[in-house]
Amino acid sequence: MEIMKYAIQGYEDVAAEHLLGIFGNPIKHTLSPVIHDTLSDALGLSERYVPFCVEDEDLSRCVKLAYDEGVLGLNITVPHKQHVMESLVDVDIAAKTIGAVNTLVRVEGGYKGYNTDMPGLAKALETEGIALKDETVIMLGAGGAARAVAYMCVSYGAKQVYIVNRTYAHAQAIADDMNAFAGKAVVQAVASEDYKSIPDGKYLMIQCTSVGLHEGDGMPFDFGDVFYAIAKAGVDLIYNPAQTPFLKEMEKLGVPAVNGLKMLLYQGILAYELWNNLTVSETLTDKVYLALQDAIYGKKRGDNIVLIGYMGAGKTTVGKALAKKLGYEFIDTDLYIEAQEEMTIPDIFEKKGEAYFRALETDVIRKLREKTHCVIATGGGLPLRKENSDLLKEVGTVYYLMADADTTYARVKHCTNRPLLQCDDPYTKIQAMMKERGPVYARACHIRVRTDHGTLEEVMDEIK
Numbered sequence: 445m446e447i448m449k450y451a452i453q454g455y456e457d458v459a460a461e462h463l464l465g466i467f468g469n470p471i472k473h474t475l476s477p478v479i480h481d482t483l484s485d486a487l488g489l490s491e492r493y494v495p496f497c498v499e500d501e502d503l504s505r506c507v508k509l510a511y512d513e514g515v516l517g518l519n520i521t522v523p524h525k526q527h528v529m530e531s532l533v534d535v536d537i538a539a540k541t542i543g544a545v546n547t548l549v550r551v552e553g554g555y556k557g558y559n560t561d562m563p564g565l566a567k568a569l570e571t572e573g574i575a576l577k578d579e580t581v582i583m584l585g586a587g588g589a590a591r592a593v594a595y596m597c598v599s600y601g602a603k604q605v606y607i608v609n610r611t612y613a614h615a616q617a618i619a620d621d622m623n624a625f626a627g628k629a630v631v632q633a634v635a636s637e638d639y640k641s642i643p644d645g646k647y648l649m650i651q652c653t654s655v656g657l658h659e660g661d662g663m664p665f666d667f668g669d670v671f672y673a674i675a676k677a678g679v680d681l682i683y684n685p686a687q688t689p690f691l692k693e694m695e696k697l698g699v700p701a702v703n704g705l706k707m708l709l710y711q712g713i714l715a716y717e718l719w720n721n722l723t724v725s726e727t728l729t730d731k732v733y734l735a736l737q738d739a740i741y742g743k744k745r746g747d748n749i750v751l752i753g754y755m756g757a758g759k760t761t762v763g764k765a766l767a768k769k770l771g772y773e774f775i776d777t778d779l780y781i782e783a784q785e786e787m788t789i790p791d792i793f794e795k796k797g798e799a800y801f802r803a804l805e806t807d808v809i810r811k812l813r814e815k816t817h818c819v820i821a822t823g824g825g826l827p828l829r830k831e832n833s834d835l836l837k838e839v840g841t842v843y844y845l846m847a848d849a850d851t852t853y854a855r856v857k858h859c860t861n862r863p864l865l866q867c868d869d870p871y872t873k874i875q876a877m878m879k880e881r882g883p884v885y886a887r888a889c890h891i892r893v894r895t896d897h898g899t900l901e902e903v904m905d906e907i908k
């Protein structure tokens with residue numbers, strides 16, 4: 445294939461039934477192959493993703509070549525996101541308004557352009573519990589990515605958006621386009637020297653400049669602590685380093701601080717869904733996210749499999765079966781504690797109290813750091829202590845087994861070995877505890893897996 449002449453070093457000999465890829469320049473450091481090859485491997489699709497280094501003058505020729513040679517889908521990155529539109533048979537309305545295309549999908553006669561950066565960021569924010577509807581937003585910077593961010597704010601119903609930029613005209617150009625699209629004045633450009641004109645309030649702050657990418661970088665604008673303290677949450681489009689000075693400032697303020705890795709993740713997932721006309725599950729999305737984190741920041745955990753989740757989720761049952769299947773040692777922290785104390789869990793709760801039991805759990809998990817090739821089922825309350833959940837993430841890959849309240853109740857209603865559910869109305873207690881613990885489990889895990897649909901075998905397949 446002639447298009448392979450543009451493949452970067454290391455990818456020249458890639459072979460698969462279908463090719464995916466990315467056009468950009470420079471393109472050597474792209475992480476997109478991690479996203480898409482992880483997806484193809486997990487789904488059993490014969491597809492490979494290739495970075496192509498394409499110069500400006502070759503862009504339209506390469507788009508045509510890729511189409512003629514059957515390339516299934518492409519991402520487009522810097523510096524081609526605008527110009528590529530000239531080489532397409534159609535452009536999605538959102539991409540047109542943003543003025544940038546990052547995804548090409550095969551249609552009759554050529555490629556159609558989409559922008560998945562924008563919904564990717566929106567999805568990333570949603571998973572972090574950050575809503576845009578009726579929100580007041582301050583965007584820092586008006587470069588390439590800022591157009592997609594402004595469009596996202598407007599189309600998800602933000603009340604007011606300020607774009608602060610050194611060059612006022614760039615912010616103004618984005619504001620004009622977005623207000624025309626919205627049919628009202630939602631977006632306002634602010635020259636950086638006029639930052640004090642932004643009214644007092646609490647804002648979602650989105651950092652769209654490249655300041656923070658390099659060592660020694662400071663804050664995007666030198667406005668002082670008082671300015672940044674008006675943030676109620678901070679989002680940085682940068683993901684490497686994981687924590688920019690801007691995000692450090694947000695952490696210091698104690699507000700949610702989100703880097704750009706989930707945006708990278710979801711723009712990729714959405715592109716892959718468009719190319720293959722399928723829906724990527726929550727579990728697989730989590731696996732891709734973990735693969736990305738490992739690729740960028742390095743893998744820092746043991747090779748154990750750790751199962752967490754609410755009572756009755758199946759930690760003990762799935763854990764035992766999985767260990768057998770993989771030839772791993774099985775450890776259940778409840779059984780471990782019962783053996784060590786020579787007492788049952790209900791007896792420990794009754795005679796020594798819950799606090800005593802929780803301290804034992806922390807001791808156990810510390811010891812487990814030495815282990816390898818183990819499947820570890822935890823007791824349902826073990827990850828609730830932050831210290832424990834941090835330790836678990838070192839011990840191995842942490843899977844959060846999830847089942848809804850009805851399934852859980854059906855599974856545990858006749859059991860007498862869970863002291864916390866020996867009450868008059870266990871169903872209501874289950875609902876209340878799940879609501880409280882759910883977000884803790886979600887934060888404590890790497891990968892979410894449902895156990896209320898499908899067989900034990902299917903649940904195990906999801907895990908490895």
Ligand SMILES: Nc1ncnc2c1ncn2[C@@H]1O[C@H](COP(=O)(O)OP(=O)(O)O)[C@@H](O)[C@H]1O
Nearest residue numbers: 754755756757758759760761762855895900903
């Ligand atoms: N995937 C599953 N499908 C059907 N039943 C399950 C499944 N996982 C667990 N169970 C049943 O639910 C009950 C509680 O499971 P258990 O493994 O003790 O949960 P946990 O250790 O998370 O509290 C057991 O009776 C078990 O047989």
Ligand SMILES: O=C(O)C1=C[C@@H](OP(=O)(O)O)[C@@H](O)[C@H](O)C1
Nearest residue numbers: 754755756778823824825862863
């Ligand atoms: O959720 C909890 O706080 C508990 C869960 C139980 O383990 P399972 O989740 O395996 O039932 C056991 O550790 C103890 O009864 C407390």
Ligand SMILES: [Mg+2]
Nearest residue numbers: 759760778821
């Ligand atoms: Mg158990």
